[in-house]
Amino acid sequence: MGFPSDFVWGAAAASYQIEGGAYEDGKGLSVWDMMCRQPDKIWEGNTGAVACDHYHRGREDARLMGELGLQAYRLSTCWPRVLPEGTGAVNPKGLAFYDELVDALLENGVQPWVTLFHWDYPYALFCRGGWLNRDSVDWFADYTGVIVDRLSDRVTHWMTQNEPQCYIGLGHQTGEHAPGLRLGFEEILLATHHSLLAHGKSVQVIRARAKTPPVVGAAPVGVVKMPATTLPEDVDAARTLMFSITGKDCWNNTWFADPVVLGNYPQDGLDLFAEEMPEIRDGDMATICQPLDFYGVNIYNGQVVRADQDGAAVVQGPDGPPLTTMTWRVSPESLYWGPRFLYERYKLPVVVTENGMANTDWVHLDGKVHDSQRIDFLTRYLRAYRRAIEDGVEGKGYFQWSIMDNFEWAHGYKQRFGLVYVDFATQQRIPKDSAYWYREVIASNGATIEQP
Ligand code: FCB
Helix, strand or coil: CCCCCCCEEEEECCHHHHCCCCCCCCCCCEHHHHHCCCCCCCHHHCCCCCCCCHHHHHHHHHHHHHHCCCCEEEEECCHHHHCCCCCCCCCHHHHHHHHHHHHHHHHCCCEEEEEEECCCCEHHHHCCCHHHCCCHHHHHHHHHHHHHHHHCCCCCEEEEEECHHHHHHHHHHCCCCCCCCCCCHHHHHHHHHHHHHHHHHHHHHHHHHCCCCCEEEEECECCEEEECCCCHHHHHHHHHHHCCCCCCCCCCCHHHHHHHHHCCCCHHHHHHCHHHCCCCCCCHHHHHCCCCCCEEEECCCEEEEEECCCCCEEECCCCCCCECCCCCECCCCHHHHHHHHHHHHHCCCEEEEECCCCECCCCCCCCCCCCHHHHHHHHHHHHHHHHHHHCCCCEEEEEEECCECCCCHHHCCCCECCCEEEECCCCEEEECHHHHHHHHHHHCCCHHHHCC
């Protein structure tokens, strides 16, 4: 069987992580620009001010993507580049950048998949309360309209937001990410409710205004639990834990996805968060729950779970697990159980919108970047994903993170996730061994992952 014939093979990146051009052509500030000005927030004081200079190299990067055989590229648009104040006046040069990028991608046979928000929130709106302000819902809807009006004659695939668990959780609760706040849980739930409403309104705008029939999803974190064995009790324990809310934080699937797909907040969360719940107005849940065409999900790893004697879930990973340089566990089975459990619960076709690893990549003496670990990693994960598809999951696509090394948020340039190596001093791009390997995977529609 293998991957379906219409399976989409792509790679992803995000505006703040690659574009640079942070202070050019009328772009407004984002919360990440401001975060990077704070001492000690980012590794070695790195910033995204230049990043991969993609703002000036979009055309050549699109050509490289074409040469590497990508069928699709998941990009994000930078809200304050297009609307410097977050709302109101449009910055024509900012919009033109995305317009030209979309053209360049299409000329190179690469389908653009656009994420409207991948964390670079307009600083001007942050000063007006940001996600705590209910007006953020309309601000995001208006911004969606600007992008859709301009790009939807050519762009058909849309994701509203990337990983609300991270920009709310890391951005507003633990403070590691922009805007660097450490709010109480009431405010976390309020900001989350607004971000969910913003997602829903954004979907409405896309569907109402797109010039070509849109395919719409989102890209939340996949918090994945993998059963230790295939015994039914272990599978049940893993599934239950994967869809449970166990703490007053954002590391769960259901608080973010149940409202979006099922139209309600999960009961265990409502019970646990009873004291901190925000006001939910009439019609809110209906606004949040818009029909979606796919469940996009970012999966990097999962936790091993087994059932104890009473059937309760116990997280139990092996000692000394293989780790990436992020110290994330190498856990290929997460790309089996993640899509499988999500498909069972939400009944939407699945697209893996991010998956990959950071590695100790450098340019070898022969001038090439030999990243055999990444090839092994991706092979294992893709085999697991293929098995999920063979077992009935409607898996529609796969986006490797990332097309090129880039600014990895608080880790700065310490972590290299790319298929393409970037020398940040010269901006030279060098496709790694994994990029050529992935080109063969794509050309064979996944058949070559059989090879060791
Ligand atoms: C995800 C983010 C993406 C990148 C990868 C490594 O959480 O969506 O921007 O940082 O992790």
